[in-house]
Amino acid sequence: MAFTFFFRDLHTIELMVNHVLPTIAGRSVVRIWDAGCAMGPELYTIAIVFSEKMGYFGFKNLKIDATDLDENNTFGSIVTAGVYPAEELSRIPREIFKKYFEPEGTPGQFRIIESLRNRINFRKHDLLSLNPIGSEYSLIVCKNVLLHFTHEERINVIKMYYDSLAPGGYFAMEQTQTLPSELSSLFEKVVSDAQLFKKK
Numbered sequence: 001m002a003f004t005f006f007f008r009d010l011h012t013i014e015l016m017v018n019h020v021l022p023t024i025a026g027r028s029v030v031r032i033w034d035a036g037c038a039m040g041p042e043l044y045t046i047a048i049v050f051s052e053k054m055g056y057f058g059f060k061n062l063k064i065d066a067t068d069l070d071e072n073n074t075f076g077s078i079v080t081a082g083v084y085p086a087e088e089l090s091r092i093p094r095e096i097f098k099k100y101f102e103p104e105g106t107p108g109q110f111r112i113i114e115s116l117r118n119r120i121n122f123r124k125h126d127l128l129s130l131n132p133i134g135s136e137y138s139l140i141v142c143k144n145v146l147l148h149f150t151h152e153e154r155i156n157v158i159k160m161y162y163d164s165l166a167p168g169g170y171f172a173m174e175q176t177q178t179l180p181s182e183l184s185s186l187f188e189k190v191v192s193d194a195q196l197f198k199k200k
């Protein structure tokens with residue numbers, strides 16, 4: 001259920017970053033929520049793509065809230081430590097790997113650099129509680145999570161995302177998910193080849 005890997009669906013991640021960037025120019029704080037982040041690979045991929053496109057100073061304004069049900073209380077410490085075995089990092093382009101990972105001390109283990117780790121705030125959170133964790137998000141990413149919910153639950157969770165987004169904020173799901181038709185008045189689909197939506 002927590003299946004995830006680095007640089008998964010990079011196409012959607014690059015599209016969402018490209019859409020969000022023009023809307024956040026000049027902001028002193030930019031909030032992102034990765035809902036259902038599992039052990040962190042998707043979350044750190046998003047952070048790396050933002051860092052690459054924003055540059056060092058812009059990236060310092062980014063705050064990423066990472067949440068997961070984390071049933072076994074294991075993801076929080078993994079996400080916070082940002083340490084992963086080399087075999088999980090093999091998809092990462094060489095130059096990116098050298099820039100954002102450093103040897104951890106244990107052979108075969110690498111740690112995400114601190115300037116990325118300190119942008120992340122992990123919290124244990126059940127999406128089905130329908131309690132938003134914050135507001136004014138420029139981007140909410142919820143990939144490969146909603147498929148586990150009923151149609152009704154999906155509608156309620158996506159409505160919560162709508163309320164948590166800043167005006168004109170973006171919401172992204174995995175390629176295989178579609179927006180329930182009941183919510184079509186809330187979001188506008190912004191590209192044909194990814195499930196990326198802008199709050200109306």
Ligand SMILES: C[S@@+](CC[C@H](N)C(=O)[O-])C[C@H]1O[C@@H](n2cnc3c(N)ncnc32)[C@H](O)[C@@H]1O
Nearest residue numbers: 001002003004036038042068069126127143144
């Ligand atoms: C397949 S993983 C997806 C990880 C990541 N988003 C990705 O696409 O690579 C699904 C995650 O959803 C989380 N999840 C399932 N039900 C949840 C709920 N009610 N609230 C929060 N997270 C939940 C699971 O714990 C799991 O980590």
